[in-house]
Amino acid sequence: MIYAGSHISASKGYEAMGKQALKLGADTFAFFTRNPRGGNAKKLDLKDVERLRVLLEEHHFGRLVAHAPYTLNPCGAKEEVRDFAFRAFREDLERMEALPGNYYNFHPGSHVGQGSERGIELIAELLNACLTPEQSTIVLLETMAGKGSEVGRTFEELQSIIEKVKFQDKVGVCLDTCHVWDGGYDIVDHLDDVLEEFDRVIGLERLKAIHSNDSQNPLGARKDRHAKLGEGKIGLPAFKRIASHPALSGLPFILETPNDDAGWAEEIALLHEFGNP
Numbered sequence: 001m002i003y004a005g006s007h008i009s010a011s012k013g014y015e016a017m018g019k020q021a022l023k024l025g026a027d028t029f030a031f032f033t034r035n036p037r038g039g040n041a042k043k044l045d046l047k048d049v050e051r052l053r054v055l056l057e058e059h060h061f062g063r064l065v066a067h068a069p070y071t072l073n074p075c076g077a078k079e080e081v082r083d084f085a086f087r088a089f090r091e092d093l094e095r096m097e098a099l100p101g102n103y104y105n106f107h108p109g110s111h112v113g114q115g116s117e118r119g120i121e122l123i124a125e126l127l128n129a130c131l132t133p134e135q136s137t138i139v140l141l142e143t144m145a146g147k148g149s150e151v152g153r154t155f156e157e158l159q160s161i162i163e164k165v166k167f168q169d170k171v172g173v174c175l176d177t178c179h180v181w182d183g184g185y186d187i188v189d190h191l192d193d194v195l196e197e198f199d200r201v202i203g204l205e206r207l208k209a210i211h212s213n214d215s216q217n218p219l220g221a222r223k224d225r226h227a228k229l230g231e232g233k234i235g236l237p238a239f240k241r242i243a244s245h246p247a248l249s250g251l252p253f254i255l256e257t258p259n260d261d262a263g264w265a266e267e268i269a270l271l272h273e274f275g276n277p
């Protein structure tokens with residue numbers, strides 16, 4: 001079985017996110033820990049967070065997959081960009097402990113011309129500066145499409161980040177179907193091979209979540225333009241194979257599709273149907 005949900009706005013608070021998730025038929029969801037374009041985080045209302053925790057438990061939700069802001073780039077060239085990354089990452093991890101035992105997903109970063117090797121070093125530096133052995137949150141490196149100077153298109157790049165991290169038990173990977181497809185991994189015709197390669201290079205035990213998005217572009221396009229499930233180049237039969245794949249059983253499947261509430265509810269029902277036959 002799998003868990004399925006979409007991105008949910010945090011603007012009305014934490015309990016409201018849980019209620020919205022229930023309305024959509026979700027049993028997991030994603031949310032931005034702060035404005036996705038950056039800036040300071042709103043102060044947490046701990047009673048509100050506690051109400052969400054109870055709701056999640058009552059309704060048997062799987063782990064949530066919080067998303068770091070898009071502007072968080074630990075391998076930016078400018079010092080203020082890296083400073084924001086360190087500050088936001090640390091603060092977000094602290095805030096995540098109010099809702100223990102969930103995932104914090106982030107885009108590893110863009111090296112902006114410094115080279116992927118330097119990028120990998122700087123990303124590992126961020127993790128070594130921020131992860132603690134006490135934290136209950138596992139941070140997830142997201143597989144990237146490889147547009148621009150993004151680090152993390154290949155499983156090898158992600159593994160070389162992980163290898164440099166001290167507290168490796170706090171690190172996992174979130175596989176974004178649109179991103180790996182755009183990055184050149186054929187999950188449509190060679191899903192088993194791709195998962196075997198993931199297992200060989202990183203280890204499937206590190207795979208903690210799936211971003212479930214179709215892609216507007218062909219295999220290897222390195223574009224990163226999401227499409228609704230079944231309306232892109234990946235297609236519904238592939239999503240059926242992915243959601244029902246035994247190696248991915250038990251994982252949260254998060255939609256980041258260009259949809260509305262009614263559309264997400266349909267996609268969530270579809271994923272549940274595929275993943276829990």
Ligand code: FE
Nearest residue numbers: 067106107142
């Ligand atoms: Fe993402």
Ligand code: FE
Nearest residue numbers: 142176211256
């Ligand atoms: Fe994603």
Ligand code: ZN
Nearest residue numbers: 178179224226
């Ligand atoms: Zn994307």
